[in-house]
Amino acid sequence: MAGMFGDDDFVPEVPPEVPDLKDFALEVPSHLDVLPDGREIVVIGDPEGDKAFTHQQGQNSRGFLGTCGLCSCENVLRSFGLDVSETSMVIFASELGLCTADNPDPAQCGGTSPMAIAEILTRHGIPADCSFDGSLDGLAANIEQGRGVIIGVNAGALWNDANSDSGGPANHAITVTGVARDPSTGEVQGFFINDSGPGRAAQFVDAALMRECWEDAGGTQIVTAESRPYGQ
Amino acid sequence: MSQQDVGIEKRLMSYGELRERQKSHVLIRSEVPLEHAVSLPLPSLAWGEPAYGFFASPALRRPNEPMQQGAPDRWWMLAAYGGRVLVYALCKSLPFPGGAQFETVTLPRVALSRDELRQSLKAVEGALDSLVPRFFAQEPGDAQERKHLGAMLTELLPKPLHPQYRAMVPDFFSWLER
Numbered sequence: 001m002a003g004m005f006g007d008d009d010f011v012p013e014v015p016p017e018v019p020d021l022k023d024f025a026l027e028v029p030s031h032l033d034v035l036p037d038g039r040e041i042v043v044i045g046d047p048e049g050d051k052a053f054t055h056q057q058g059q060n061s062r063g064f065l066g067t068c069g070l071c072s073c074e075n076v077l078r079s080f081g082l083d084v085s086e087t088s089m090v091i092f093a094s095e096l097g098l099c100t101a102d103n104p105d106p107a108q109c110g111g112t113s114p115m116a117i118a119e120i121l122t123r124h125g126i127p128a129d130c131s132f133d134g135s136l137d138g139l140a141a142n143i144e145q146g147r148g149v150i151i152g153v154n155a156g157a158l159w160n161d162a163n164s165d166s167g168g169p170a171n172h173a174i175t176v177t178g179v180a181r182d183p184s185t186g187e188v189q190g191f192f193i194n195d196s197g198p199g200r201a202a203q204f205v206d207a208a209l210m211r212e213c214w215e216d217a218g219g220t221q222i223v224t225a226e227s228r229p230y231g232q
Numbered sequence: 233m234s235q236q237d238v239g240i241e242k243r244l245m246s247y248g249e250l251r252e253r254q255k256s257h258v259l260i261r262s263e264v265p266l267e268h269a270v271s272l273p274l275p276s277l278a279w280g281e282p283a284y285g286f287f288a289s290p291a292l293r294r295p296n297e298p299m300q301q302g303a304p305d306r307w308w309m310l311a312a313y314g315g316r317v318l319v320y321a322l323c324k325s326l327p328f329p330g331g332a333q334f335e336t337v338t339l340p341r342v343a344l345s346r347d348e349l350r351q352s353l354k355a356v357e358g359a360l361d362s363l364v365p366r367f368f369a370q371e372p373g374d375a376q377e378r379k380h381l382g383a384m385l386t387e388l389l390p391k392p393l394h395p396q397y398r399a400m401v402p403d404f405f406s407w408l409e410r
Contacts, residue, residue, distance in 0.1 A: 048365060066265070066290055066291070069266055101291060102324065110292055111266065113263055132261065133256060155293050161296050161346075163297060163342050165346055167353050169251075169255045169293070172267065173267070198294070207332070214281040219256075220255075220256070227280055
């Protein structure tokens with residue numbers, strides 16, 4: 001049989017041009033930092049660099065204001081290198097029925113369900129899925145693998161504001177851009193987020209607060225199947 | 233082996249269980265926008281079997297500002313036994329129960345702390361767990377308990393939303409105020 005086949009006759013299981021997830025994971029940046037309370041942490045991800053991908057929601061040509069999910073999509077897609085804006089997200093989602101768009105008051109429009117968020121990302125070529133009952137360790141692992149991650153939180157808990165408290169379930173979407181671990185024990189200390197509600201970027205959220213505002217609100221997360229590039 | 237042994241006993245969900253399930257219910261995953269304000273579920277007998285009614289409205293939230301809540305744009309009923317979906321409707325397709333129409337409202341600033349709010353909610357949950365089985369059984373229940381629960385709901389639910397809750401489950405409020 002030797003010599004009957006050339007190198008081109010075999011199709012490898014994984015074509016060489018398709019990157020392996022673990023190769024991307026190695027590229028997720030990390031650095032040492034110190035929290036305002038003096039705790040040393042290892043930051044995995046690029047919360048500072050990812051500030052560029054967010055802004056306060058409501059900056060779109062249709063005047064939609066309920067766009068935290070769409071702004072989170074914009075954030076993740078831009079982190080994957082796509083040239084999108086809040087307006088392009090609003091138009092795309094409106095046309096496909098993936099956000100609320102038929103209220104006579106545009107300020108009331110723009111809302112998206114978790115599955116619609118996953119579909120918006122997927123239709124932009126970034127496959128994503130949504131899941132529930134997530135844990136802090138699982139969330140950290142997703143960030144450390146370089147995945148794009150949007151989570152559903154109880155805004156009242158996140159903002160410590162009873163006016164925005166759902167009494168339990170998630171009522172706001174944000175993007176997670178980094179995880180902070182204790183350098184000696186590896187324990188999760190917290191996460192960095194971009195929050196289009198108040199327009200905050202690279203905000204540190206302590207693990208206890210993340211547990212309250214996210215895990216206790218159902219642990220909703222929309223996670224990309226592939227890892228994002230960094231430093232481009 | 234009895235039905236109870238194989239786990240098919242018909243069981244009324246506790247109110248806490250109902251609200252916990254709500255966090256990842258199939259409608260919440262796929263249909264209801266994350267940003268929407270979802271009502272507290274309240275019981276009704278108007279849909280063929282014991283059920284809990286919900287409605288959801290577009291909501292604008294800003295840190296430390298009162299919430300603006302639009303008119304409900306969807307409503308649904310879950311079976312009190314088992315939690316399956318009995319009805320889910322967009323108001324544009326199937327109007328809000330009773331044909332009621334609402335406007336955007338600005339909710340009053342919440343005077344309670346978040347901890348106090350949680351405690352109030354817990355107290356209402358306890359009172360509902362105690363009284364709702366009587367309502368579903370079409371029994372009068374204890375008049376004082378009914379009056380107390382009515383007062384707690386009046387206190388907890390934002391005043392501009394009272395007409396929406398009453399339109400959603402009028403039979404429950406009639407029973408409370410009997």
